Amino acid sequence: xxxxxxxxxxxxxxxxxxxxxxxxxxxxxxxxxxxxxxxxxxxxxxxxxxxxxxxxxxxxxxxxxxxxxxxxxxxxxxxxxxxxxxxxxxxxxxxxxxxxxxxxxxxxxxxxxxxxxxxxxxxxxxxxxxxxxxxxxxxxxxxxxxxxxxxxxxxxxxxxxxxxxxxxxxxxxxxxxxxxxxxxxxxxxxxxxxxxxxxxxxxxxxxxxxxxxxxxxxxxxxxxxxxxxxxxxxxxxxxxxxxxxxxxxxxxxxxxxxxxxxxxxxxxxxxxxxxxxxxxxxxxxxxxxxxxxxxxxxxxxxxxxxxxxxxxxxxxxxxxxxx
Numbered sequence: 001x002x003x004x005x006x007x008x009x010x011x012x013x014x015x016x017x018x019x020x021x022x023x024x025x026x027x028x029x030x031x032x033x034x035x036x037x038x039x040x041x042x043x044x045x046x047x048x049x050x051x052x053x054x055x056x057x058x059x060x061x062x063x064x065x066x067x068x069x070x071x072x073x074x075x076x077x078x079x080x081x082x083x084x085x086x087x088x089x090x091x092x093x094x095x096x097x098x099x100x101x102x103x104x105x106x107x108x109x110x111x112x113x114x115x116x117x118x119x120x121x122x123x124x125x126x127x128x129x130x131x132x133x134x135x136x137x138x139x140x141x142x143x144x145x146x147x148x149x150x151x152x153x154x155x156x157x158x159x160x161x162x163x164x165x166x167x168x169x170x171x172x173x174x175x176x177x178x179x180x181x182x183x184x185x186x187x188x189x190x191x192x193x194x195x196x197x198x199x200x201x202x203x204x205x206x207x208x209x210x211x212x213x214x215x216x217x218x219x220x221x222x223x224x225x226x227x228x229x230x231x232x233x234x235x236x237x238x239x240x241x242x243x244x245x246x247x248x249x250x251x252x253x254x255x256x257x258x259x260x261x262x263x264x265x266x267x268x269x270x271x272x273x274x275x276x277x278x279x280x281x282x283x284x285x286x287x288x289x290x291x292x293x294x295x296x297x298x299x300x301x302x303x304x305x306x307x308x309x310x311x312x313x314x315x316x317x318x319x320x321x322x323x
Contacts, residue, residue, distance in 0.1 A: 010044065014214035015207050016086070018049040020103065023154060027172055028105035029179065031154045036062055036089070036097040040259070046088035046245045048207070051103045052124075053081040054182070056133075056147055060097035064089045067129045067203065068243030078133035078144050080186075083124040086206060086244050100151055108176065109183050119187050128190060139185045146178045146185075153178075205230030206244050209237065217257050218280045223249060257281060258294055265303045272299050 011019040022030040028051070036042050046065070055062075061074035066087040073079045081087055083106060091097050106124050110116040133140040153174050212229035213221070226249050227237035241249040257279040264275045276287035276299075291299045 010039070010047065012045065012047045015211040016045075016047045016214075017207075018047045020049050020051055020105075022103075024172065027176070028108050029175060030101075030103040031150060031175075032101045032103075034099050034101055036060070036091050036099070037094075040262075042091050042094050042096070044089040046086055046210075048084055048086045049103075050083050051105045052083055053087075054102040054143075054147060055079050055081075055099050056101075056144065057097050057099045060091065060095060062089045062091055062097040062099070064130070065244070065246050069129060071130065071132055073132065076135060078140075078147065080131045080133060080143070082126075082129055084203070085129050086203060087130075088245065100147075102147060102150060102179075104179055108179060119183070123183075123186055123190060126190065131186075131190075139189050143182050143185050146181045150175055150178045202232075202240055203244075205232050206240055209240075209249070213253055213256055217253065217260060218278055221253060221280065226253070253280075254290060255294065258291060261287065261291065261299065262302070265299055266306055275299065 013019060020030065022028055023032075036044065039045070055073065056078040057073060057075050059075060061072055063070060063072050064079060064081075064087055066081060067085050071079065106120050109120050131140075133143055135141055135144075153171055209226050209230040212226060216225070223234050223237065227234045230237060230240070232240065237249055241247060241252055245252055247255070261275050261279045261281075264270055264278065268275075270278065272287070273284040276282075276284045279287070281287035281290065288298050288300075291297075291302070295302060297305070
């Protein structure tokens with residue numbers, strides 16, 4: 001049996017919810033290693049999920065934007081992100097950050113209705129967005145210690161963890177036990193709100209506006225169209241994008257269109273003009289100008305670089321060399 005513990009790839013749905021994958025087929029737990037430079041411009045795109053996320057850098061540092069709040073996480077620290085929080089991250093000066101990541105769904109902890117109502121729901125529905133885990137705070141150190149034990153159970157540095165079938169249940173039991181110990185620390189040290197918090201209305205509007213952009217990016221979109229999708233004013237729309245995504249709405253739209261154009265440049269034989277129009281740009285000239293401004297080269301140059309890289313890789317593969 002192979003424990004899924006390779007490099008982390010982020011896939012998102014149209015509403016920016018993550019297509020979460022786990023290390024087990026029958027258990028909602030995932031443990032991965034990641035390299036921040038794997039993301040375009042070393043920037044992890046904004047997304048959210050029902051799962052609890054715990055990230056621990058082992059080289060470098062990363063700056064998170066969690067529901068509009070900025071927090072830096074470095075080596076020796078960790079960050080625990082609550083369920084349903086929109087978050088993204090960048091590294092400063094494009095320096096890289098290597099990290100380990102644990103993700104688990106709250107239902108993993110719900111062994112009974114009482115546990116769900118008394119220990120799980122009060123925390124995931126509380127107002128806390130994240131916890132920066134640092135040395136010097138005993139319960140933070142405990143959480144980081146349980147995290148390290150999960151890593152030890154699930155991974156061997158540089159490889160996927162291979163275990164025999166008879167070990168499977170023991171590994172699963174141990175990992176679930178460590179996750180429960182992490183949750184116990186939260187339950188003991190976080191004061192739940194007196195009244196459970198419904199999903200923030202702004203967060204709900206934000207998700208709707210992001211989903212609108214995903215569905216209509218190929219069309220002509222104005223700021224008022226995006227705002228209307230979230231039932232907010234244009235000014236509020238702008239403030240929300242700045243808060244949650246750290247970028248103005250129209251800049252986000254342009255970057256999203258460029259991302260889609262890159263997919264077409266890499267995966268199709270469409271002409272530059274066809275790609276420009278398919279991605280919502282008014283014409284090939286504006287598309288090329290936007291592309292060069294963001295990526296430092298024209299769409300045609302980018303496609304040529306891809307073709308040259310593919311040819312070089314094909315030659316290397318033919319010669320038995322792997323890059």
